[in-house]
Amino acid sequence: MIRRLSTYVIRRVLSMILLLVLLSLVVFILFSLLPADPARLTCGKSCTPEIIEANRHRLGLDMPVLAQYWEFVKGIFVGRTYAANSPDPVQCSAPCLGYSFKRGEEVFVLIKDRLPATIWLAFGAFVLWLAAGISLGIYSALRRGRWQDRSVMGVALVGYSLPSFFIGLVAIFFIIIRWQLLPFPSYISPLENPVQFLQTMILPWIILATLYAAFYMRLTRNQMLEVLGDDYIRTARAKGLPERVVIRKHALRAGLTPIVTAAGLDLAGLLGGAIITESIFSLPGIGSLAVNSVNDADLPLIVGITLVAATFIIFANLIVDLLYAVIDPRVRLS
């Protein structure tokens, strides 16, 4: 059994690597078809077509797409030097995800600097929405059709339909500007100033979690109701198990398993940047970086962010599948 689990893991990891290669290739080709011209961004106002062409050649942007892709992949592992033969070469050390000439910075460094804010935002919201969504979803399912169920589902519907930029702006207006309950958001690492960190993050956490919590309430409720109607739950009751054991041991285990999938993928999606929330609260995360990179038509940065975000999702898929195999013996043993 252990052996079968490990072959399963190896198979899944191999297919993940293959998927990553394919995905990066597709992203690379797709973006090279865009009308944006990275060479155009390599010089400032005093640009002439001649300089742009020269830069294009020096940076290898006139090479075939596949050759450029190969340089890119090589760069990830061994780093690369742009315009090596020119008087001012640009060094990009491994893992090199490209170089933003617009910002004069390695893409990897740009992303790395923005990642902490995004990770904090995503994990904080994740914990909140799982706690609220799952517990209220279960509560609602156990009181199906009664007023408690209806109120929870009503709240979920409201949370679900309010756009987060709207609640975000309303919250900023009232809580920060009108009532001055919190200072203006200004991100700082929790290691440096935990109080300011919490004051900055609390609203974004709640607002981001609201949307997801609403979704998870419904998901959990529906899952639980479905499982509670399953035959093995009837068997558990027929055995004479107390209802609380039937719920906790038999229904929850089966009912929450599909939620693992949704939660893993949603978290991974957020690690690629929560664009709206980050922008509203001016959090220096991947989401706002992505918005800026698109505004600037900063192609290397866009490619880099896309790849990182996609990697998170592929990785989350792997983790979720492995978790599934641990939870459900039918996956593990077939």
Add this chain to the structure above:
Amino acid sequence: MTSASAPFLSVQDLSVTFPTEDGRVQAVDGVSFSVERGKTLAVVGESGSGKSVTAQAIMGLLDRRLSSVTGHAWLEGRDLVAMDDDEVRRERGSRMAMIFQDPMSSLHPFYRIGAQLSEAVLVHQKVSKQAAREQALEMLNRVGIPDPRTRIDNYPHQLSGGMRQRVMIAMALINSPALLIADEPTTALDVTVQAQILELIGNLQQEYDTAVIMITHDLGIVADIADDVAVMYGGRIVESGSVDDIFYRPQMPYTLGLLASVPRLDQVRAERLDPIPGNPPSPISLPPGCVFQPRCAYSDRVADHACEGVRPELVDIGGGHAVRCHLDGGQRLAIATDVLDALAGSGA
């Protein structure tokens, strides 16, 4: 109530309704029967006749918020219907147990066989986990699971349907209940496996002196296993009696229809069976008179359209054989003779 003559299980005037959005569903309507230890009562009837709901009402498995159960189910003098949730829960799995139609979905897919069996022991007995596992092993052995020491650590999906039903039986009988309700335990299984499972239930019944309620819509198996039979239609018992009463002296037109629709071993395959024309009534709008009237070929023999307007009562016609029909004895006998003769003729 616990006098020596009181039956082991006595169900009296049991009714179940479900309030639904479409109206009140009268799933079971005034059902009465009794079973003794060591005996088997077969409950037969078409789909939707209320067999499973009757069983679930006895087991206390119906959600009180979503259903209303009235009447009595005396188990050795204690009324299961009147008990509170926790009292009846303690009877479930210890004094009375149930197995279900689909062994594929009736076991929890995430837990090992052994854990599911031990759990049943541990809720009702104060024993160690090790002792519970020993009991589980012993029980798997008894129900004929080969190599139980390996199988006990299997997950349900690693077993065949027949094996899973054996596990279900082991789980039901592990606390030696005095009453076993089997709700179509073989319907989902291959024909060869069906016979084995029925034989197993029969053997264990003798060993434990269990009262068995066997729910089925397959009259073919009833003659072999049952002592008594209750025929249900539209939530009511329409005829009940001993196996011989039902098979050799049937009286009620619906029972006759059922008998005529049973495939018989001596019948040539190509020959058409005689299914009862029409469909069972909707439990939301049962006919006011006899529930079988819309499909009955003989209701015009009863005067004053009584079948349409007057609800017939279940009347004991002697020796515990009870019939719910407005026809008088002579008319029923004549009809039964015709039908049985025709059956014998087609079988020859």
